[in-house]
Amino acid sequence: MALRQTMNLSQSLVITPQLQQAIKLLQMSRLELESAVRSELEENPILEEAEVLKEEDLKRTKEVAAEIDGGTGEVVATNTQDPQKQDEFEWESYFEQNQKPPQSGMAGSEEIMNYENAISASQTLHDHLYWQVKMNGFSEYEEKVADLLLNYIDDDGYIKTPLEQIAAEEKIPLEDLEDTLSLIHEFDPPGVGARDLKECLLIQAKHLEEDTQDLVRLISNHLKDLEKKNYDAIAKAMGYELEEVVEMCKIIYSMDPKPGRAFVSNETQYVTPDVYVYKVGDDFVVSLNEDGLPRLKISNFYKNMLQKGGKTEDKTQNYIQEKLRSAVWLIKSIHQRQRTIYKVAESIVKHQREFFEKGAAYLKPMILRDIANDIGMHESTVSRVTTSKYVHTPQGIYELKYFFNSGINSSEGDMASESVKLKIKDLVSKEDPKNPLSDQKIVDLLKVEGIQIARRTVAKYRDVLRILPSSQRKKFF
Numbered sequence: 001m002a003l004r005q006t007m008n009l010s011q012s013l014v015i016t017p018q019l020q021q022a023i024k025l026l027q028m029s030r031l032e033l034e035s036a037v038r039s040e041l042e043e044n045p046i047l048e049e050a051e052v053l054k055e056e057d058l059k060r061t062k063e064v065a066a067e068i069d070g071g072t073g074e075v076v077a078t079n080t081q082d083p084q085k086q087d088e089f090e091w092e093s094y095f096e097q098n099q100k101p102p103q104s105g106m107a108g109s110e111e112i113m114n115y116e117n118a119i120s121a122s123q124t125l126h127d128h129l130y131w132q133v134k135m136n137g138f139s140e141y142e143e144k145v146a147d148l149l150l151n152y153i154d155d156d157g158y159i160k161t162p163l164e165q166i167a168a169e170e171k172i173p174l175e176d177l178e179d180t181l182s183l184i185h186e187f188d189p190p191g192v193g194a195r196d197l198k199e200c201l202l203i204q205a206k207h208l209e210e211d212t213q214d215l216v217r218l219i220s221n222h223l224k225d226l227e228k229k230n231y232d233a234i235a236k237a238m239g240y241e242l243e244e245v246v247e248m249c250k251i252i253y254s255m256d257p258k259p260g261r262a263f264v265s266n267e268t269q270y271v272t273p274d275v276y277v278y279k280v281g282d283d284f285v286v287s288l289n290e291d292g293l294p295r296l297k298i299s300n301f302y303k304n305m306l307q308k309g310g311k312t313e314d315k316t317q318n319y320i321q322e323k324l325r326s327a328v329w330l331i332k333s334i335h336q337r338q339r340t341i342y343k344v345a346e347s348i349v350k351h352q353r354e355f356f357e358k359g360a361a362y363l364k365p366m367i368l369r370d371i372a373n374d375i376g377m378h379e380s381t382v383s384r385v386t387t388s389k390y391v392h393t394p395q396g397i398y399e400l401k402y403f404f405n406s407g408i409n410s411s412e413g414d415m416a417s418e419s420v421k422l423k424i425k426d427l428v429s430k431e432d433p434k435n436p437l438s439d440q441k442i443v444d445l446l447k448v449e450g451i452q453i454a455r456r457t458v459a460k461y462r463d464v465l466r467i468l469p470s471s472q473r474k475k476f477f
Helices: 019-025 029-042 055-066 074-081 091-098 125-135 142-151 165-168 173-182 199-206 213-221 223-227 233-239 242-253 259-263 300-311 315-353 352-356 368-375 379-385 417-429 439-446 454-462
Strands: 047-050 275-280 283-288 294-298 390-393 396-399
Touching: 019 315, 019 379, 019 417, 029 047, 029 315, 125 142, 125 259, 142 165, 142 173, 165 173, 199 213, 199 223, 213 223, 213 233, 213 242, 223 233, 233 242, 275 315, 275 352, 275 396, 283 315, 294 300, 300 315, 315 368, 315 379, 368 379, 417 439, 417 454, 439 454
Parallel strands: 275 390
Antiparallel strands: 047 294, 275 283, 390 396
């Protein structure tokens, strides 16, 4: 055995930190990109946010500067000449000089608070339940156990964790948990704290003022038949007439299977499109949405420090150069991201022109490779670009991923799977509620229109569209 030194020449693919950052920025959504840029603005002193100012904004700035400087306007002139004082503003002294004491009373006040526009915090399910615990006169120990159980109630109002597991984790006797849970079952909304659907319906049935013995019996023994709407089997097993069973089922259908959803916030989640597609004449024009994204620039002050050279320490010079390279690469990565999004959107418009003119029914089958070959990029790049990016079209706002779908054979050529889903949804919306269409019947109707599709594919698309099976869509009343 002996020690020996050798040299090997080999090629390997190494992703630099800058390239990793570019890839990360590429797949970010609009909100994530804005948050990342804001964070970089705070950490990197070289970066500054450039604002596009209008004439009235510039005029207002000069007026404020003149007011601070005694009407001479020297602040603006000094800031433009000295790079170290550029973009600096004495906000504290400005507010001290111009702030007025608040007026007492309503007399003479031009602005009166509009209480209708005040934002109020909506009450959550847990807030509502905690309030009831405080109002029910529980002992200190019962209140502790109740608060513990409330932490395990999900947004639907259920306790999905077994009580045995809670008792073992929290070191509380199982009997105490069961006793306290029975008290929580008396809370509003009815059915809260249930461990499954059967218990939730039974709790709500016991809250009814009328005789609930038959309802409890039906829920306890015939929940599967009730789910399938097999009223004949329920009537035969319970020994009642079909009309009586239907009346009981009406009461059960009026119950809430998810009692906690009444407290779920209904705030609208708005989507900001990354790309706009407009129709100008006979052509469609693609425009990037730059609103809200910070416009970055390099600080003149630090650029001048680098130009001074020997007047600054080597450690400071190295720090500034490192941050300068990071800033330049970030700006280039953002510009590259925007250009890539533009290319992909332009190619999508070219491939899906009929969709933009006529609607979703005319969507064509398209895969990532089609766009990648068209713009000369890799499929993975197109996949990253289309993730969490939205486009505003004459037909509505869609995610870029929406335009990529498989094809279904038809007499007129391949048809996009999204178009087939729309046809299935349309057929179900027009069906007879008392005699709903089965999956095989939908297959036959689509075959008449020249669309060749398997029954299992119809079932899969129906699940995607959240359409129940025909046995559960059937309505007897």
